[in-house]
Amino acid sequence: MPTDGAAAHDPIDIVLDAAALLYANGQSTGMTLTAVDRLNRGLNSAITLIPTWPSLQLTGPGDAIRVAAISPTGVSMRRVATAMKVIDRAQDGPLDRDTVQRGLATAQGEPASNTFLFSGACATGAGALAVIFGAHDPVTVLVIAVSAALGGLTRRGLGRLGAGILTQAFMAALIAGLLGVVANDLRIDGAVGLVVLCPAMVLVPGPHILNGALDLLAIRVSLGIARLGYAAMILAAIGAGLILGLAVGGLDLSVAQSGATVPLYVDVMAAGIAAGSYPVFFSMPYRMIVWPVGMGMLAHAAHWLALTVGHAGIATAALVSCLVAGVLLVPISHYLRIPFAAIGFASVVALVPGVYVFRMLSGLVQFAQLPTSQLLNSLASDGAVAALVIAAMATGLALPMHAFAVATANRAARV
Structure with missing residues (x-):
C-alpha cells in the first residue's frame, strides 16, 4: 500500500488502508463494508470492497484495483474505535484526505494492552469464571488465577518471539493442564x-x-465458514494442550465436571468481574469497560433466572440472555465505535460451554484408543450440548446485529 507521494492521496489507497485496519482488528465484515460506504461519501469516490479470508480486494473507477493480503485474525478494539471516529466524520460532510490518513496512522499505532495488565486480566477473568462455575475454596481460585496469569505471560512472550496464535493457545492450555x-x-x-x-x-x-455467525447470516458463506474454521483450530489447539498437560499425571478431561449452582448475587458480581477482564484481552479503551461489565451482569442475571426460576434448559437460557445482551449492545457498540463481536463476547463469556467442548475433544482421543458404547454416548451428549449452546449464543447475539444492519441498509437505500 502506498505511504508517500501523490499515490498516497488516491482515495482507493486511503479506503484500502482503512478497510485493512478494521478487518485485521476484529471489526465485523458488515461494519467494514459500511465504513467503506461512508468513506466513499466523504472522499467523493466510488470504491467497492470484496472481502475474503486471505485478502481484501478493492475496485475503483476505471481499471483501479488494490489488494491487501490480510486475514481477520486479530482483535484490537482500541484501534477500531480510533479509526471509526475518523471514518464517521464522513457523515458530516467531505473529508480532508490528509486528515483521514493521519487519523488512520494514529489508529494503527494504538498499542495493545500492557503485558502485566493483560496477565492480571487473565487471572481475574479465570478466577471470576471459577466462582461462577461453583468454586468455593479460595485456594482453588488462587491456583486458577495463577495458572491463567502464567498462561497470559506465556502468550505475550511467545507473541514477541513471533509465535502464532495456535502455538500461544496450545502452550497456555498446556500450562493449565x-x-x-x-x-x-x-x-x-x-x-x-x-x-x-x-x-x-x-x-x-x-x-x-460471532463474526463468523454474522457472516453466515449475511450469506457470506465462504468467509463465515473460514472464520469458524479458524476458531475451531484454536479450540483444537487448546484441547490438545489440556490433554497433553493432564496426560503427564495420567488424568483426562473427564474430571472437568460442571460446578455447583451459585446464588444470584454471587453469579452477577462474578460475571461483572469476568466481563471487565475480557475487554483488556481485546485492547478496549479503559474508559469504555463499564459497558461490558454492566451488560455482563444483566445477561447473567437473565441467565440465572431462566435456569432457576423459569426451569429452562441450558441452551434456552443462553439464547434468552444473549438476546438481552445483543439487543442492548448493538446501539452501544455503534455509539462507542467498537467491534460488536468483541464487546458481545466479553459480556456473555461465562455462558460458553467450554467444559463440554474440551471434554468432547478428550473423549475423541480416548475413543480412538478404546472405543466403547458408553464413551460414544458421552461424546454425543457433550457434542450436542456444546453445539446447541454455542448456536443459541451466536443466534442471540448475532440476530440483533443482523437486524440492525438490514434496517440500516434499507434506510440508506431509501435516501
Whole structure:
C-alpha cells in the first residue's frame, strides 16, 4: 500500500488502508463494508470492497484495483474505535484526505494492552469464571488465577518471539493442564476440573465465532465458514494442550465436571468481574469497560433466572440472555465505535460451554484408543450440548446485529 507521494492521496489507497485496519482488528465484515460506504461519501469516490479470508480486494473507477493480503485474525478494539471516529466524520460532510490518513496512522499505532495488565486480566477473568462455575475454596481460585496469569505471560512472550496464535493457545492450555495435575496431587478440594477449565476459557476465540455467525447470516458463506474454521483450530489447539498437560499425571478431561449452582448475587458480581477482564484481552479503551461489565451482569442475571426460576434448559437460557445482551449492545457498540463481536463476547463469556467442548475433544482421543458404547454416548451428549449452546449464543447475539444492519441498509437505500 502506498505511504508517500501523490499515490498516497488516491482515495482507493486511503479506503484500502482503512478497510485493512478494521478487518485485521476484529471489526465485523458488515461494519467494514459500511465504513467503506461512508468513506466513499466523504472522499467523493466510488470504491467497492470484496472481502475474503486471505485478502481484501478493492475496485475503483476505471481499471483501479488494490489488494491487501490480510486475514481477520486479530482483535484490537482500541484501534477500531480510533479509526471509526475518523471514518464517521464522513457523515458530516467531505473529508480532508490528509486528515483521514493521519487519523488512520494514529489508529494503527494504538498499542495493545500492557503485558502485566493483560496477565492480571487473565487471572481475574479465570478466577471470576471459577466462582461462577461453583468454586468455593479460595485456594482453588488462587491456583486458577495463577495458572491463567502464567498462561497470559506465556502468550505475550511467545507473541514477541513471533509465535502464532495456535502455538500461544496450545502452550497456555498446556500450562493449565500441568497445574491441574499439580492440584490433583496436592488434593486441593474439587480443583482439578476448574483449574483445567477456567484458564482455558480465557483462550476461547469468541469474537471470531460471532463474526463468523454474522457472516453466515449475511450469506457470506465462504468467509463465515473460514472464520469458524479458524476458531475451531484454536479450540483444537487448546484441547490438545489440556490433554497433553493432564496426560503427564495420567488424568483426562473427564474430571472437568460442571460446578455447583451459585446464588444470584454471587453469579452477577462474578460475571461483572469476568466481563471487565475480557475487554483488556481485546485492547478496549479503559474508559469504555463499564459497558461490558454492566451488560455482563444483566445477561447473567437473565441467565440465572431462566435456569432457576423459569426451569429452562441450558441452551434456552443462553439464547434468552444473549438476546438481552445483543439487543442492548448493538446501539452501544455503534455509539462507542467498537467491534460488536468483541464487546458481545466479553459480556456473555461465562455462558460458553467450554467444559463440554474440551471434554468432547478428550473423549475423541480416548475413543480412538478404546472405543466403547458408553464413551460414544458421552461424546454425543457433550457434542450436542456444546453445539446447541454455542448456536443459541451466536443466534442471540448475532440476530440483533443482523437486524440492525438490514434496517440500516434499507434506510440508506431509501435516501
